[in-house]
Amino acid sequence: MKPTVNTMEPTQNGNDRQNTRDQENSPAANDPAVRQVCTPRELKHQLALSDALVLQIEQQRQQVRDVLNGDNERLLIVTGPCSLHDEQAALDYGKRLAALNEQLSDKLLIVMRAYVEKPRTNIGWKGLAYDPQRDGRGNMEQGISRSRRLMIQLAELGLPLATEALNPLTMLYLDDLISWTAIGARTAESQTHREMVSHLPMPVGIKNGTDGSATTAVNAMISARHSHHTLGLDVDGQIAMLDTPGNPDTHLVLRGGKNIEGNTITNYDAASIAASLATLASGGVNAKVMVDCSHDNAEKQHLRQIDIAKEVVSQRAAGNKAIIGLMLESFLEEGKQGMDGEKGDGQLTYGKSITDPCISWGQTENLLRELHDTLK
């Protein structure tokens, strides 16, 4: 993250700080429940980006901004697995997506979902960054390092990457790789997340709340475009006061929700989109929306994503340019499997989601080609 960092003391490097802690025999150094991990600077040094990749990502962020600002008419498509759990399958998907992107890029700006942190309704596997071995023991040093390595490999395919920013500290290790970030439905109301968005150097889509309302996201957009003073960490792991610059490049993502009785509310139809645009306009924020075809909009029925995407693109083709993009949950195989595989014997089916159900690669390719043709 680039903006100003005020530290109360001159910054020490990681080794100096470790020595100081050891000398003071701090409780953290002896607490088995506290496992120290390397600093963002150390990991970014070990797994550094080439100059060419830095330039590519800056250009891809600008392409997303251009779509958001109406300077480019391509439709933004954020597609990929609900979560990355297997590097080989993620790269396999990325290679297919990069090849398809070459054919469709006149009408579609395709960004791959590279989600390594999962917000859970209550409990469940939280993603590659937390528990890379999926054995419940957690290993964040390994998880964040594997996440960064995988994201570099995916970005080297030429794809812009999307992720959900869940823990603000995780983002310190990955932010330089991401062209579009999501703030999820469960965290859009959190002041900490709004401050984080104000500090992030890329466009950010903010989901409507789990109750289906756009108001939370509008307030998040207002907050995030302003500067804040807040506590965080610098890249050396030093607690620091951050002066965030404000992020003007945010937009609403409509993902449906549940009302107070627990019934599903979808919000991708023309009337719901018009109502959301009115809410955005009355809040004085960017009146542009992306539709998440999955989650409550699809009631977690993965095949519904296909009809929702077609319906939304027909609204766009009919002239609604406030619709700037779509999100799809898609992987190599359709559906989902349990953490222990289809049969519970620990054998995972290659290329199949272990979190939300996804449409398959074949379904994704057919859909994106059809959307491309509709927009022509």
Ligand SMILES: O=C[C@H](O)[C@H](O)COP(=O)(O)O
């Ligand atoms: O997989 C992710 C889900 O969309 C979201 O994070 C919540 O999932 P859960 O309800 O299965 O916990």
Ligand SMILES: C=C(OP(=O)(O)O)C(=O)O
């Ligand atoms: C968890 C996700 O979305 P939401 O916050 O809309 O539930 C997601 O996109 O993976």
